[in-house]
Amino acid sequence: MKEVRVRYAPSPTGDPHIGNIRSAIFNWLFAKNKKGKFLVRIEDTDQARLVENGIQKQKDSLKWFGLDWDEIYIQSERLKIYSKYAQQLLEEGSAYRCFATQEELDKLREKQKKSGRITRYDSRYRNYDPKLSKERSKAEPYVIRFKSPQKGITKCLDNIRGEIKFNNKEMDDFIIIKSDGYPTYHFANVIDDYLMNISHVMRAEEWLPSFPKHVNIYNSLNWEMPIFVHLPMILAPDKTKLSKRHGATSVEEFKQAGYLNSAMFNFLVLLGWALDDKTEFFTVEELIKVFDINKISKSPAIFNKEKLDWFNGRYILNSKYDDFAKEINNYFKQFLDIKKYKAIQNYNINDISIMIKERCKTLNDAIMLTEFLYQKPKFKSKYEIQIMCDNPEQCQTILTSSIESLNDIQEFTIENIESILKSLMTKLKVKPKNLLGTLRIIITNQKISPPIFNCLYILGKKESIKRIQFAIDYL
């Protein structure tokens, strides 16, 4: 059996899209499963759409997911190769020069539209005299077009869909080399896949309509084709192509929103692939073992953010406290403003981890849950403080005796805080809501917070008492 060699072929035209990364993951997993090679090929043949750091962004995203590559190529460095094969096709009569200008083509298209016909290049230079063509090429700009078959059908084999037939009369003579000398995707892609010995082409389903173009190039060059696998699309909840207007689409955005690479990896793999009817948590190692391209589904998958959140929450929940501590610290460092980050350094990050881990769906939740550490309470009215109590007197009593109780604690641990406050509740004959609820409000200034005992512990005895005193003074 031939060595498995697969590739991820992004164009460096922006932030890596989550759908593309899913393709990369499938390719990578398949390569690892078959002990083959995973290549990255930067398809930068459109000079107009290049973006600054485009290549680096692609690399960074792959690295974030741990998708390491065995070889990397950049198409713009391979222009001579494409040109060579274009020349060959030219000489063999499988391609021809076209001197039609942009305006000319626009006019043609407009005319076709007006008369209700489909818009398509009319092959006007297909039978142009080769000698004349060569002569004009010395002085005039031109493109090279592929001579598509005009009769019959082109059969295309997709690994998950079977044979797909296209009527050749639908095909036009598409461009393979642009007037700036760069190849188009259709051409460079085929040439490179062949020269790089790619065994399986796993790419997005959007390529299906241009599949026959690629097949015809292989045929005219007499090249053996790789196995093609067209991956189902990832759609937005409105069932259209996932794009900016639906929210986050790039890896960077998800990272910033506080998602873990491991959770996203797991979630993304299950969009269009499943092992069986029950397994949903996989480590990368397990995935490498069980990944099977024959289990890739045909139908598109809708990107379900709730499920991603759930996955992320599970990954956080199942992580070790010190690992999670590192994650949030890292996240705070990157995405919290410096002042707040510095303020939070005053507290033990491991204690914070213990306090909030099971409450976080994303790392971003950690910001909200720890805000009280550096944001001193502010009250708008007495009522705000008294809201959890049955009456103002009770509130007063709770606050003053809480200070006494906390003061009595020798070792300020979560357990000690809990037991002393619980016995205080019994002594004062107040409900948990009265005492703990009130403390929650005056300590964190929020109705929702991590467990109050943990909050007090992290703040420390001094600061805790200070905040209670502050509330008493406000009454």
Add this chain to the structure above:
RNA sequence: GGCCCCAUCGUCUAAUGGUUAGGACACCACCCUCUCAAGGUGGGAAUACGGAUUCGAAUUCCGUUGGGGUCACCA
């Protein structure tokens, strides 16, 4: 509009001719509980429609409908 692909709970999916059509997210109810989560228990929820083949169809075939993709000197 032409061409192409697709069709199981709202969503991700399992079941490759025989299952009470399974699981997960989400939702609802109850339990637990210092709030919020987490956890536990239970619940509602799907084979788009119509034919054909077959003893038997979610599964095979045909059609209809619906959705998507694509029609550039972009990938």
